[in-house]
Amino acid sequence: MKALTFGGKHSKELVEKPKPSLVKPTDVIVKITKTTICGTDLHILSGDVPAVTAGRTLGHEGVGIVEEVGSAVNNFKVGDRVLISCVTSCGKCDNCKKGLYAHCEDGGWILGHLIDGTQAEYVRIPHADNSLYHIPEGVDEEALVMLSDILPTGLEIGVLSGQVKPGDTVAIVGGGPVGLAALLTAQFYSPAEIIMIDLDDNRLEVAKKFGATKVVNSSDGKAVEKVMELTDKKGVDVAIEAVGIPTTFLLCQEIISAGGHIANVGVHGKSVELHLEKLWIRNITITTGLVSTNSTPMLLKTVKSGKLKPEQLVTHRFTFDDIEKAYDVFSNAAQNKALKVIISNE
Ligand SMILES: [Zn+2]
Numbered sequence: 001m002k003a004l005t006f007g008g009k010h011s012k013e014l015v016e017k018p019k020p021s022l023v024k025p026t027d028v029i030v031k032i033t034k035t036t037i038c039g040t041d042l043h044i045l046s047g048d049v050p051a052v053t054a055g056r057t058l059g060h061e062g063v064g065i066v067e068e069v070g071s072a073v074n075n076f077k078v079g080d081r082v083l084i085s086c087v088t089s090c091g092k093c094d095n096c097k098k099g100l101y102a103h104c105e106d107g108g109w110i111l112g113h114l115i116d117g118t119q120a121e122y123v124r125i126p127h128a129d130n131s132l133y134h135i136p137e138g139v140d141e142e143a144l145v146m147l148s149d150i151l152p153t154g155l156e157i158g159v160l161s162g163q164v165k166p167g168d169t170v171a172i173v174g175g176g177p178v179g180l181a182a183l184l185t186a187q188f189y190s191p192a193e194i195i196m197i198d199l200d201d202n203r204l205e206v207a208k209k210f211g212a213t214k215v216v217n218s219s220d221g222k223a224v225e226k227v228m229e230l231t232d233k234k235g236v237d238v239a240i241e242a243v244g245i246p247t248t249f250l251l252c253q254e255i256i257s258a259g260g261h262i263a264n265v266g267v268h269g270k271s272v273e274l275h276l277e278k279l280w281i282r283n284i285t286i287t288t289g290l291v292s293t294n295s296t297p298m299l300l301k302t303v304k305s306g307k308l309k310p311e312q313l314v315t316h317r318f319t320f321d322d323i324e325k326a327y328d329v330f331s332n333a334a335q336n337k338a339l340k341v342i343i344s345n346e
């Protein structure tokens with residue numbers, strides 16, 4: 001089968017590999033029909049995730065059809081159409097029992113990281129009963145690819161960790177796919193204002209269409225002043241950091257109001273400054289995390305009912321043979337006005 005593999009720092013290869021086979025009775029083999037590329041895949045290619053070794057198939061998002069089923073799998077049968085969660089979880093260990101699937105003792109984020117991922121014709125999914133979801137009849141499968149990672153990440157680590165409430169003023173720093181996912185899901189909780197902050201006017205336009213009430217272009221270095229102006233100098237109740245660099249985390253600290261929540265979603269590669277000398281007296285909560293995807297069943301219902309329309313995030317489509325082109329487009333997202341790219345195997 002074809003697979004897109006990590007070839008060492010700054011290198012990837014489209015190669016022929018043997019089709020995966022069942023290793024444990026709790027495994028399922030899925031034939032991938034649609035997958036996508038995540039910012040995390042780009043971090044891996046830049047060499048930021050040293051646990052990924054050369055030859056590893058990348059990708060942790062996708063939908064497909066069950067091809068083979070281990071003898072201990074109860075919930076799935078050959079031919080079922082399934083959504084693959086970016087997080088693998090046994091459902092039985094102490095962390096899984098707490099709903100903390102991200103830290104499953106025999107799983108977590110392993111796909112396209114510690115085991116071969118979804119940017120291939122077939123993938124092996126361990127602990128399939130807890131790590132796959134049935135695709136409801138009549139739901140757009142492209143939309144569901146957005147539910148493997150970015151929608152649960154934006155919701156759980158941004159909106160829920162940030163405790164967005166009715167009437168809140170929310171700032172989202174970073175209008176990439178995960179920031180936009182936070183924007184879409186924040187609206188479940190009826191905040192009064194959602195301010196999107198980004199450097200790119202195109203992304204800010206997209207954010208307005210997705211429900212941002214105000215937008216701030218931060219390229220002039222005046223984002224703090226602009227947010228303070230928009231909030232009667234009070235700052236925001238919730239600041240969601242969806243970039244992962246020191247300046248954006250600093251911006252969140254400067255615009256947060258007393259009693260506010262800073263929810264860090266971004267993947268950081270460098271240490272950041274924490275101004276505790278200013279924040280200690282202001283009753284601020286700072287949260288971080290890796291998505292557990294335990295909101296996926298809820299998100300599936302909201303997509304099925306039409307409340308949530310994640311297909312809006314798809315801007316480009318490729319066949320699997322053109323996956324390297326898809327990487328080029330996604331790597332230069334601003335220039336190509338790209339959000340999420342869909343790679344089809346059908
Ligand atoms: Zn991802």
Ligand SMILES: [Zn+2]
Binds near residue numbers: 090092093103105
């Ligand atoms: Zn577990």
